[in-house]
Amino acid sequence: MAESREDGVPDEDPGAEASRAEAAELTEQIERARDAYYGQDTSLVDDATYDGWMHRLEELERLHPELQGQDSPTLNVGAPTTSALPPIEHAERMLSLDNVFSPEELRDWCAKTERAAGRSVRWLSEAKIDGLAINLRYENGVLVTAATRGDGRVGEDVTVNALKVAGIPKHLDGEGHPPLVEVRGEVFIGIEEFERLNAFQAELRDRAVAESLKRGVDEERATASAARRFPAFANPRNAASGGLRQQLDKKSGLELEAGHERIAVLGLYVHGIGAWERPPVNAQSEVYDLLQEWGLPTSPNTRVFDSVDDVLERVAELGGQRHSLQHEIDGLVVKVDELALHPELGETSRAPRWAIAYKYPPEEVQTTLLDIVVSVGRTGRATPYAQMEPVRVAGSVVRQATLHNQDVVKAKGVLIGDTVVLRKAGDVIPEVLGPVVERRDGSERAFVMPEGCPECGTPLRAMKEGDKDLRCPNARTCPAQVRGRVEHVGSRGALDIEALGEVTAAALTQGTGAPLDSEAGLFDLTIEQLVPIEVTVRDAETGEAKLDDKTGEPVVRTPFRVKTGEPSKQAQVLLDELEKAKTKDLWRQLVSLNIRHVGPVAARALAQYFGSIDAIRAATRDELAAVEGVGGIIADSVIAWFEVDWHRDIVDQWRAAGVRFAIPDHPGPGAASTAGGVLDGLTIVVTGGLEDFTRDSVKEAIIAAGGKASGSVSKKTDYVVVGENAGSKAAKAEDLGLTILNEAQFKKLLDGGPDALA
Ligand code: IVH
Numbered sequence: 001m002a003e004s005r006e007d008g009v010p011d012e013d014p015g016a017e018a019s020r021a022e023a024a025e026l027t028e029q030i031e032r033a034r035d036a037y038y039g040q041d042t043s044l045v046d047d048a049t050y051d052g053w054m055h056r057l058e059e060l061e062r063l064h065p066e067l068q069g070q071d072s073p074t075l076n077v078g079a080p081t082t083s084a085l086p087p088i089e090h091a092e093r094m095l096s097l098d099n100v101f102s103p104e105e106l107r108d109w110c111a112k113t114e115r116a117a118g119r120s121v122r123w124l125s126e127a128k129i130d131g132l133a134i135n136l137r138y139e140n141g142v143l144v145t146a147a148t149r150g151d152g153r154v155g156e157d158v159t160v161n162a163l164k165v166a167g168i169p170k171h172l173d174g175e176g177h178p179p180l181v182e183v184r185g186e187v188f189i190g191i192e193e194f195e196r197l198n199a200f201q202a203e204l205r206d207r208a209v210a211e212s213l214k215r216g217v218d219e220e221r222a223t224a225s226a227a228r229r230f231p232a233f234a235n236p237r238n239a240a241s242g243g244l245r246q247q248l249d250k251k252s253g254l255e256l257e258a259g260h261e262r263i264a265v266l267g268l269y270v271h272g273i274g275a276w277e278r279p280p281v282n283a284q285s286e287v288y289d290l291l292q293e294w295g296l297p298t299s300p301n302t303r304v305f306d307s308v309d310d311v312l313e314r315v316a317e318l319g320g321q322r323h324s325l326q327h328e329i330d331g332l333v334v335k336v337d338e339l340a341l342h343p344e345l346g347e348t349s350r351a352p353r354w355a356i357a358y359k360y361p362p363e364e365v366q367t368t369l370l371d372i373v374v375s376v377g378r379t380g381r382a383t384p385y386a387q388m389e390p391v392r393v394a395g396s397v398v399r400q401a402t403l404h405n406q407d408v409v410k411a412k413g414v415l416i417g418d419t420v421v422l423r424k425a426g427d428v429i430p431e432v433l434g435p436v437v438e439r440r441d442g443s444e445r446a447f448v449m450p451e452g453c454p455e456c457g458t459p460l461r462a463m464k465e466g467d468k469d470l471r472c473p474n475a476r477t478c479p480a481q482v483r484g485r486v487e488h489v490g491s492r493g494a495l496d497i498e499a500l501g502e503v504t505a506a507a508l509t510q511g512t513g514a515p516l517d518s519e520a521g522l523f524d525l526t527i528e529q530l531v532p533i534e535v536t537v538r539d540a541e542t543g544e545a546k547l548d549d550k551t552g553e554p555v556v557r558t559p560f561r562v563k564t565g566e567p568s569k570q571a572q573v574l575l576d577e578l579e580k581a582k583t584k585d586l587w588r589q590l591v592s593l594n595i596r597h598v599g600p601v602a603a604r605a606l607a608q609y610f611g612s613i614d615a616i617r618a619a620t621r622d623e624l625a626a627v628e629g630v631g632g633i634i635a636d637s638v639i640a641w642f643e644v645d646w647h648r649d650i651v652d653q654w655r656a657a658g659v660r661f662a663i664p665d666h667p668g669p670g671a672a673s674t675a676g677g678v679l680d681g682l683t684i685v686v687t688g689g690l691e692d693f694t695r696d697s698v699k700e701a702i703i704a705a706g707g708k709a710s711g712s713v714s715k716k717t718d719y720v721v722v723g724e725n726a727g728s729k730a731a732k733a734e735d736l737g738l739t740i741l742n743e744a745q746f747k748k749l750l751d752g753g754p755d756a757l758a
Helices: 016-039 047-063 103-117 191-214 219-229 236-245 284-293 308-320 341-345 406-412 479-490 502-510 519-524 569-581 586-591 600-610 613-618 621-625 632-642 645-656 671-675 695-704 728-736 743-752
Strands: 087-089 123-129 132-139 142-148 154-156 181-189 266-276 303-305 329-336 355-359 364-376 381-393 396-402 419-425 429-435 683-687 708-710 719-722 739-741
Touching: 016 047, 016 600, 016 632, 103 308, 103 329, 103 341, 103 355, 123 266, 123 308, 123 355, 132 236, 142 154, 142 236, 154 728, 181 191, 181 236, 191 219, 191 236, 219 502, 236 266, 266 284, 303 308, 308 329, 329 341, 364 429, 364 479, 381 419, 381 429, 396 419, 396 429, 406 429, 479 502, 479 519, 519 569, 519 645, 586 600, 586 613, 600 613, 600 695, 613 645, 621 632, 632 645, 683 695, 683 728, 695 708, 719 728, 719 743, 728 739, 739 743
Parallel strands: 683 708, 683 719, 719 739
Antiparallel strands: 087 154, 123 303, 123 329, 132 142, 132 181, 181 266, 329 355, 364 381, 364 419, 381 396, 419 429
């Protein structure tokens, strides 16, 4: 039974089994996003989506407490889950800051602090630098280690890279340094340097794409891979983190630009101290003076004030200079200057009571809404999005933003031609806030949601009552949907075909002479069908055909043939990869069928239990629903999918072309679960790099053997496999006294289970 929330809205509870499947999918998505954020400095999703996932997972765990394992992401908030860098324990904990968001709140905080101090205090105001916190440990004036903040107690060792940052001295100037002092500061990248770096990364990406294209990789895949190697940093914080935590042999623009010697684009300002037995000063501002004498860089934006009014004036002043400073700031930090008051005021579990961050609101800019166009995705959803006069906001140029559906367009009240206010939600995803009505001149026009699909003309409709999204119901032949499904077949979570990305999918389904009108013929493609395909090159923004400068004719590409008319390398690579895909794992083949709700997690469960697509197709709803990790919603979806004749035709045609659709030697439905794998019931964490496995393949191997591959170490973890450059997880495993395996031992475990280790 679903509980009701206090606001009377019942929680959506799809039932225990479906909840389990949903929770598993959410956990996987959240862990992937966290790995990318903390491990690769990229944001896979915007903050709101991430928060939505976390919120939904919490809700499911509240309704079904048995779903919450000790390693649930809801119990491990914020701390990095993966790191290739060795852990370093800080001598004194690194705290964070509490926030206020308005002058009134700041005034209240100052008043409260003065009450707690029992007198008026002297304030220090500083810029809140948008960078990455670092802890520099100096012993007798020599830098011993540099570490990131991590979870506040244990950070990552970045000493080697830190020594390349301008402003981090190996030896302190002067004399009489204490035996131990921890200096805390913010590593940042300047605004100009940030732009230069991103331009340089773009150049490296172009070069990498050109290389991959030569090897026959699909253009979109090549672009994605280049973007991973040479990312466009979303904001200066990510760039600073990328620079500080990058592997030294991984050449990105950060190093190349300065000839490998320095990560010269990064800088440091110190903003505090950690362990220090007897600082010979009385005030935080005096700490900065002393650190400066030692050769450490202090910020020019620090001020001391006696009155709260002056602090508030400074808030406004610095706010006005926000975008003209050397580096990005996301607020202003107010601290009590007198050090004697710090221990008196104390701290909470996460932040000191003697400091506070005043956060400036996200940057908003104005631009012109040129048009609202509607695009149709793989599932037929028709999404209006705003096309705007390009404008710079929070560190990058924005041209487009989703408007979600026609109700959102209406609610925002924007007209085509309006001047609109734009910001980046969570400083990543651009969002149109609304129109500047005063700027209207009467030439603006309302957006009208098209009645027909922009790609195939079929009338759009809501699929369920109350659904705000309109969809194109022509799933079978709508070019946008066919293109999307063909692209999905090649995606990483499905058959992982490098040569089959967005661009190739479009060429195969919509180019001149395109051989596919559905995905059914994908595995029958021949070189003769590929060679004649021609694609008109279009402008990425307007969608209009590009014209040749000289002839004025549309520019045409022939991805599958070279000038002489011979097949291109890409054509052969595509056919070879399709051939290989025919015998890939059953679960991948299931995912590639585009069955609603059947992602990698559900597909693995179905594949392992039933062993073949025929067994899945023959199963009843109840048999499907009873499988661990499947449940009613997914079962219904599978049944509904097989009821459609053209879906069954896809399976039949793929099979006739040689797609295996089975696990060889599988003993038949249910046998796998009763017989059990060698890792049945065991939870395994892998940390660090292994020689013979990738991150994905090691997970697959564990799951295939019946085990659970988890992202974080807890008491419930059975084995921790430690590879190259393992991070804090290995240390935690040791602390907890868990069984630690090297790669060779892990292989034994995979082959023969725990007995093989004895
Ligand atoms: S003081 C115990 N001062 O903001 C006080 N922090 O949101 C700890 N930050 O973790 C921090 N500029 O990485 C302080 N002038 C400044 C800062 C600053 C940026 C960062 C710091 C901290 C985070 C909290």
